[in-house]
Amino acid sequence: MNRENREHFQVMIQAKDMAGQMGGLSGTTTVNITLSDVNDNPPRFPQSVYQFSAPESTEIGSPVGRIKATDADIGVNAEMDYSVIGGDGLDTFDIIADRATQEGVITVRKPLNFERKSVYVLKVQVENTRLDPRFSSMGPFRDTATVKVTVEDVDEPPVFERDSYTMEVKEDADAGTTIGSVSAMDPDSSRSLIRYSIDRRTDMDRLFNIHPGNGTIFTLRPLDREETAWHNISVTATEFSNPRQLSRVRVHIRVLDVNDNAPVFATVYETFVCENAKSAQRIQTVSATDVDEPKGGHKFFFSLPPEASMKANFTVKDNRDNTAGILTRRSGFSRAQKSVYLVPVVITDGEFPMQSSTSTLTVRVCSCDRDGNMKVCSAEAYALSTGLSTGALVAILLCVIILLMIVVLFAGLRRQKKKEPLIISKEDVRDNVVSYNDEGGGEEDTQAFDIGTLRNPEAIEDGKQRRDIIPESLYPPAARRAPAGPARDQADVRDFISQRLQENDSDPTAPPYDSLATYAYEGNGSVAESLSSLESATTDADQDYNYLSDWGPRFKKLADLYGGEDSDRDS
Structure with missing residues (x-):
């Protein structure tokens, strides 16, 4: 039987009793038979040659085309594997099986280049994944086909010879010095000319430039290795025929060191020397530093300047290990005679061209005990001995x-x-405030005091004992509303002023005599009642102004109290 020709069968079966003799009974049933599949059919390509095309810009792993073989079997017996077994595109293309559709998908394995090769020929094979050994005598269960892939030309951007460039230049190179060059070409058959430029976002200081025609890179101004040792710029190559086609490459420029910096002290050195110091006593060890980086390492030499070595109080001993010791040249120092010495030290490097500088060491003279421990010194030396700097x-x-x-x-x-404020509120002020800046000569000097506005008793807060006037128990309200005679008003004002003066003299928190003293007491009652010109205009023209005669003696008494015999105050 062949399942591929007929898969289902139906059989009717009859059973009879009495051995099938006449008069016996019978029954029937139907049996459905389905043939199961075996792998007895090889896969076959429906055509022997397949043709596909792909642009040369196709990325690696991208599909180029699909092919499918047929197999009369079903299920796992119809599963197939595809492979490239020959042809000139064996290393350029690959084929994988799609298990969902049992198709062979041809993919790109290496970048394509139309200018290098435009047509590839592949020999592709297909076979079952599971073979049945019972049918091995029927022949190989596989098939082959030919696949041709045509590469299409695409306008590609320029291609640099290298993925990146590394160049070197000395830091003392003059402006316009050539560092190196880059090269790119158009991979298309048209071979368009290339224009080079530097991406200024990678060269913000405009230190470099490039020749647009040949790609030569040169400096625009001198470089400083101590400031920047490496410069990373980006060079762009653009096609003249199609400016949209461009590519970039990184250029790393290393600035080589040149001995252009002099060595200096490694730190600011400040030390002290004891008054009882002995000759050739070491008081400090110094070292140096240099921002240059010679290939063989630093080598420093220390010495005194020639002009200072004749009358020097200290000497420099080079330890030959990039350090030096500062030694005394005599015994005994006097802090009273000279408290600070400045020792110049010449530091020279061993490179070419040789660089040197003069650094200064500050030495302070201090009083010490027999063991050399500092006892008395200036503030700076004491701070140095205790580990604290001047700052x-x-x-x-x-x-x-x-x-x-x-x-x-x-x-x-x-x-x-x-302290109680001089003025409680703005509503308590009934007259202008008079201020002066004369310190005066005491109580005998009438210019030292001035009566400002007086405080109104009716504006006092309830329940608060006032200290600037005599309590109201001495002046009943009825008495204050009655017309006051000259003698009572004089005593009232005199007592008020005397009390205030006594309080200010005895109060330690009171302001000095040249400060402003404000009073808000107007006295008890007023004969004039109102001096408003508006009210006078509304009354009869024969209004009585005799109350002014009562105020004359009051002003006279106030003038006697403050001015004495000053005729101007009397008037």
């Missing part, structure tokens, strides 16, 4: 001063809060 001491002193100022200010504010 640290200044910072500590400033902090102490600021804290003292804060404490004094806080105490003054608390003291000011406890």
Whole structure:
């Protein structure tokens, strides 16, 4: 039987009793038979040659085309594998099986180049994944076909000879010095000319430039290795025929070191020497540093300047290990005679061209004990011995001063809060405020005092005992509303002023005599009642102004109290 020809069969079966004799009974049933598949058919390509095309810009792994073989079997017996077994595109293309559709998908394995090769021929094979050994005698269960792939030309951007470039230039090179060159070409058959340029986003300081025709890179101004040792720029190559076709490459420029910096002290050295120091005593060890980086490492030499070596109090001993010791040349130093010595030290490197500089060491004279421990010295030397610098001491002193100022200010504010204000509110002022800046000569000097506005008793807060006037129990309200005679008013004002003066003299928190003293007491009652010109205009023309005669003696008494015999005050 062949399942590929007929898969299903139906059989009717009859059963009879009485051995099938006449008169017996019978029954029938139907049996359905389905043939199961075996792998007895090889896969076959429906055509022997397949043709596809792909642009040369196709990326690696991208599909080029699909082919499919047929197999009369079903299920796992119809599963197939595809492979490239020959042809000139064996290393350029690949084929994989799609298990969902049992198709062979041809993909790109290496970049395509139309200018290098435009047509590839592949020999592709297909076979079953599971073979049945019972049918091996029927022949190989595989098939082959030929696949031709045509590569299409695409306008491609320029291609650089290298993926990146590395160049070197000395830091003392003059402007216009050539560093190196880059090269790119148009991969298309047209071979368009290439124009080169530098991406200025990678060269913001405009240190380099490139020849647009041949790709030569040169400097625009001198370089400094100590500032920047490496420069990474991007060079762009553009086709003249199609400016949209461009490519970029990275160029790494290394700046080579040149001995153009002199060595200096490794740090700011400050030390001290004891007054009882002996000759040839080491007081400090110094070292140097240099921003240059010679290939063989640094080599420094230390010495005194020739002009300072004749009358020097100190000498320099080179340790031959890039350090030097500062030694005394005599015994005994006097802090009273000279407290600070400045020792110049010449530092020279061993490179070419040789560079040298002069650094200064500060030596302070201090009083020491027999063991050489410092006892008395200047503030800077003491800070040096205790590990504190001058800047640290200044910072500590400033902090102490600021804290003292804060404490004094806080105490003054608390003291000011406890003192009663001179003026309680703006509504209590009934006249202009008079101010003066004459310190005066004491109570005998009439120019030192001035009576400003007086406080109104009716504006006093309820329940608050006033200290600037005699309590109201001495002046009943009825008495204040009655016309006051000259003698009572004089005593009232005199007592008020005397009380206020006594309070200010005995109060330690009172302001000095040249400060403003404000009073808001107008006295008890007024004969004039109102001096408004508006009210006078509405009354009869024969209004009585005799009350002015009562005020004359009052002003006279006030003038006697303050001015004495001053005729101007009397008037």
